[in-house]
Amino acid sequence: MHSNEEMQSGITVIGLGRIGCVTAGCLAETGHQVWGVDSNAARVASVAAGHPPFHENLLQPIIERAVKAGKLTAAGDLRLALSQSSVVMVCINTEAPSVNDPALQGLVHLVNDILQAHRDGIFNGTIVIRSTVPPGTCDQLIRPMLRSSGLGLASNPEFLREGSSVKDFMEPSIIVVGGETPEHIQPVADLYTSMGCGVTVVGLREAEIIKYACNVFHALKICFANELGDLCSALQIDGQRVMEVLRSDTKLNASAAYLRPGFAFGGYCLPKDTRALNVCAGDLGLDLPLLASIMSSNDRHLSRAIDAVTELGKKRIGVYGISFKGGTDDFRQSPALTLVNELNNRGMEVLLFDPTIVAVQQNSPSVAIADSVLDRLSPNLDAWLTTIDAIALTQAAPAETMNRILASGLPILDLASNSVFAPKLMGVHA
Ligand SMILES: NC(=O)c1ccc[n+]([C@@H]2O[C@H](COP(=O)([O-])OP(=O)(O)OC[C@H]3O[C@@H](n4cnc5c(N)ncnc54)[C@H](O)[C@@H]3O)[C@@H](O)[C@H]2O)c1
Known part of the structure; x- marks a missing residue:
């Protein structure tokens, strides 16, 4: 056994399943x-x-080589392994859907065993949670257990796919390390220096949820392609060809476009065409729940935004952006208009500012703008800022405008980027 003062450099991998074996073999x-x-x-x-306990392409020779070379030692004794290690990677199976689920007790017991080894002077390193665990597991369950121990804690979710695990480990699409301090993050990042892929550093909760977000996104893509394929088949259209062409657009379709949390969608086309495709499926007697849920998902998102503005408890709300998105004067089916009308219905006075509509009004007087918008539209930013008690942004404002908005000292609800840290769902800059 080694004392805390002695620096060990080995890695203990707990759980020799599909993730643990690949992790152990590839690190060796x-x-x-x-x-x-x-x-x-x-x-x-x-x-x-020298044999993985299951089949995985390319893994067998790696495990065999590592064991023969003495680089990988399989052990039943956790304390012996910890005594040789500075990093312990937890790769056990976890099925808990939430932090409160009793299924996480296996993980808690394991962390207790590691903690005991630390108290006994056997281990003094970093615990890395590689298993997929519900967001908040590290923060709420594990961090409090480690408090004052000095042990490091990091989250390092695995993104590999069975069947191509070894290749995915060695040539990762992404490496995510979640942690609170550089001392906790660095030992994990160092494990991957030979992979030639940068390490993305985030907080513990972000790392945990990124794993779920990736898997759910994959599931969503599969279901979208399958529902569209079913619809195409029913219409005697080649769904493979349709999806091939859809994928070939890497600017808008298979791209980062539209993949940011923000305000609800609207406009002339997206709602109309989503409804049309659903009507088409209905006429064919097809039940396509993913496509059918899109409009109600958008409506619920908008309802949450309306509730968040209401909860500000202010009387005169300044809504920035009335067109359905920035840079256009088109406010057909604009979710901002729904927001304005509902705030009115709830007894709030709403004053609008939209730089595009103001410019159109000044430069192109022949362009018709609805009275319901004009009646509430401020002619300039300063006039608007002096007449309102709170601001709801439905579009991103240019930097200079945003600086003036922030300088007003008014409460701001940033509906255009609702992932900002905030009470409830939206970003409140008090
Ligand atoms: N399989 C995948 O493709 C994949 C991909 C990414 C992430 N993950 C995640 O990785 C984790 C592991 O998945 P897996 O497929 O490797 O599971 P697995 O069932 O193949 O292996 C888990 C191993 O952990 C061992 N184990 C469980 N509790 C233990 C304990 N207290 N002490 C020592 N060993 C223990 C089990 O005996 C088993 O051998 C899960 O959280 C999973 O969601 C899996």
Whole structure:
């Protein structure tokens, strides 16, 4: 056994399943000294004999090579492995859907065992949670257990796919490390220096939820393609060809476009065409729940925005942006108009500012703008800012405008980027 003062450089991987075996084998392959631990004796014996306990392409020779070279030691004894390690990577199976779920107790017990090893002077390093765990697990469950121990804690979710796990590990599409301090993050980032892929550093909760977000996005894409394929088949259209062409647009379709939390969608086309495709499916007797849910998802998102503005408790609300998106004077089906009308219905006075509409009004007087908009429209930013008690942004404002808005000292609800840290859902800059 080693004292806390002695610096160990090995890595303990707990859980020799599909993730743990690939992690242990590939880290050993890239030169690390790895200890693999599992509560299942048969799995330990299998790895100790140089065989992964399941089939995975390319993994067998890696495990065999690592064991023969003495780079990977499969062990039933967690404390022995920890005594040789500065990093412990937790790769056990976890099915808990929420932080409060009793299924997370297995993880809690394991962290307690590591903590005990620390108290006994056996381990003094960083605990890395590689298993997929509900957002908040590290913050709410594990961090409080480690308080005052001095042990590091990081989240390092795995994104590999069974069948191509080894390739995915060695050539990762993304490496995410969540942690609170550089001392906790660096030992994990250092494990991947040979991968030639930058490490994305985030907070613990972000790291945890990014894993779920990626998997759910994959699931969403599969269901979208399948529902569209079913619709195409019913219409005697080649769905493969349709999706091939859709994918070939890497500017708007298979791209970062539209993938930011923000305000509800609207405008002339998106609502109309979403409804049309659903009517088409209905006429064919097709039940396509994903496509059918899009409009109600958008409506609920807008309702939450309206509730968030209401909860500000202010009388005169300044809404920035009335057209359905920035840079256009088109406010057909604009969700901002729905917001304005509903705030009015709830007894609030609403004053609008929209730089595009103001410019159109000044420069192109022949362009008709609805009285319902003109009646509430401020002619300039300063006039608007002096007549309102709070601001709801439905569009991103240019930097100079945003600076003046911030300088007003008014409460701001940023509906255009609702991922800002905030009470409830939206960003409130008090
Ligand atoms: N399988 C995938 O493709 C994949 C991809 C990314 C992330 N993940 C996540 O990685 C985690 C592991 O998944 P997996 O597919 O490797 O699971 P798995 O069931 O194949 O392996 C888990 C291993 O952990 C061992 N184990 C459980 N509790 C233990 C404990 N207290 N001490 C020691 N060993 C223990 C089990 O005996 C088992 O061998 C899960 O959270 C999963 O969601 C899986």
